[in-house]
Amino acid sequence: MAPYHINSKLPNTGTTIFTVMSALAAEHKAINLSQGFPDFDCSQELKDMVNNAMQRGNNQYAPMPGLMALREVIAGKVQRLYQQTINPDTEITITPGGTYAIFTAIATCIGPGDEVIVFEPAYDSYIPNILVNGGVPVRIPLDFPGYSINWDLVKSRVTARTKMIIINTPHNPTGSILKEMDIRQLEQLAEEHNLLVISDEVYEHLVYDGARHESVLRYPGLLQRSFVTFSFGKVFHNTGWKMGYCIAPAHLMAEYRKVHQYLCFSVNTPMQYGLASFLEYPEHYLTLPDFYQKKRDYFLQLMKDTRFTPLAGEGSYFQLMQYHQISDESDKDFAIRVTKEFGVATIPVSAFYQDGKDDKVIRFCFAKRKTTLEQAAERLRRM
Ligand code: GLN
Numbered sequence: 001m002a003p004y005h006i007n008s009k010l011p012n013t014g015t016t017i018f019t020v021m022s023a024l025a026a027e028h029k030a031i032n033l034s035q036g037f038p039d040f041d042c043s044q045e046l047k048d049m050v051n052n053a054m055q056r057g058n059n060q061y062a063p064m065p066g067l068m069a070l071r072e073v074i075a076g077k078v079q080r081l082y083q084q085t086i087n088p089d090t091e092i093t094i095t096p097g098g099t100y101a102i103f104t105a106i107a108t109c110i111g112p113g114d115e116v117i118v119f120e121p122a123y124d125s126y127i128p129n130i131l132v133n134g135g136v137p138v139r140i141p142l143d144f145p146g147y148s149i150n151w152d153l154v155k156s157r158v159t160a161r162t163k164m165i166i167i168n169t170p171h172n173p174t175g176s177i178l179k180e181m182d183i184r185q186l187e188q189l190a191e192e193h194n195l196l197v198i199s200d201e202v203y204e205h206l207v208y209d210g211a212r213h214e215s216v217l218r219y220p221g222l223l224q225r226s227f228v229t230f231s232f233g234k235v236f237h238n239t240g241w242k243m244g245y246c247i248a249p250a251h252l253m254a255e256y257r258k259v260h261q262y263l264c265f266s267v268n269t270p271m272q273y274g275l276a277s278f279l280e281y282p283e284h285y286l287t288l289p290d291f292y293q294k295k296r297d298y299f300l301q302l303m304k305d306t307r308f309t310p311l312a313g314e315g316s317y318f319q320l321m322q323y324h325q326i327s328d329e330s331d332k333d334f335a336i337r338v339t340k341e342f343g344v345a346t347i348p349v350s351a352f353y354q355d356g357k358d359d360k361v362i363r364f365c366f367a368k369r370k371t372t373l374e375q376a377a378e379r380l381r382r383m
Pocket of ligand 1 (some may be wrong): 016018019034035036037172
């Protein structure tokens with residue numbers, strides 16, 4: 001009998017580029033600067049806090065929206081950083097990671113025919129998430145090479161079916177950040193056309209050169225129509241824990257939780273206890289911009305001796321580089337060859353465009369130990 005046939009919901013989607021490049025890196029024993037994760041361990045103190053929670057017997061289901069102690073400490077952080085009062089009872093939900101937080105917001109709001117504006121290069125889960133829910137992605141390119149938003153272009157693409165707009169600051173893969181002017185434009189547009197917003201802020205604390213993180217949480221008008229998503233893994237160096245959260249006004253969060261309760265119900269308990277204790281010390285997040293800026297600066301300094309040309313980066317743990325002085329290959333061919341022949345894995349930025357737009361730019365993750373960055377630069381100098 002022929003195997004059961006299903007009509008694919010994602011006929012044009014393959015395996016994510018992160019999985020592909022990390023596997024290639026492992027196969028060729030390359031230094032892996034592709035998938036975004038640190039190669040150093042998270043804090044011993046944090047691990048002890050999680051361990052203690054486990055040893056004390058906190059091993060059964062957490063409440064569906066998340067542990068109250070964790071939600072309270074998040075509300076405190078939001079107050080301190082963005083001068084915004086968030087109700088931990090009704091406006092915060094703990095999620096298994098940032099990607100899940102985004103999917104759940106889309107699943108909560110988007111149905112067949114709803115248009116969702118996404119900026120390309122786009123983090124690779126957004127468009128499949130929209131498609132799985134029957135929505136229609138409306139792709140708008142960021143200006144090259146600064147990767148800023150052309151708001152006139154955005155206005156021209158809004159239709160009566162536009163339901164949502166997804167922003168991401170600091171931006172993956174480009175490292176660009178949105179400015180106050182961008183948020184004001186967004187606020188105006190969203191109000192005028194009654195749009196929902198997802199603001200993906202998983203690199204929240206990773207903003208450099210003294211710039212301010214323009215969180216949607218700073219803007220009460222915009223926040224009223226927004227889901228703002230965060231990741232603990234990205235900022236506390238434990239991406240494998242898959243822990244994050246979503247903040248939204250109570251009326252939106254009530255709907256979000258209806259979906260969340262049947263997707264995963266609740267998130268693992270000891271991690272939530274551990275993170276709640278860890279977040280009680282603001283220095284654990286206040287020191288992050290400096291910590292990561294030093295890594296970025298060190299990486300840029302090392303790369304000066306190569307023929308790669310850095311593009312401007314203002315946040316996240318990614319640095320884009322042009323390679324036109326080295327090769328005119330496509331970015332995918334180039335990234336594969338650099339992995340195989342020079343032993344450094346990166347991500348080709350065309351993977352973040354549905355039509356494969358290739359500006360001949362690759363993405364490096366610099367969330368790595370100094371020695372890793374040194375060894376990678378040493379290899380890249382040979383090119
Ligand atoms: N966010 C990570 C990156 O951009 C990857 C996460 C994943 O592999 N799904 O590299």
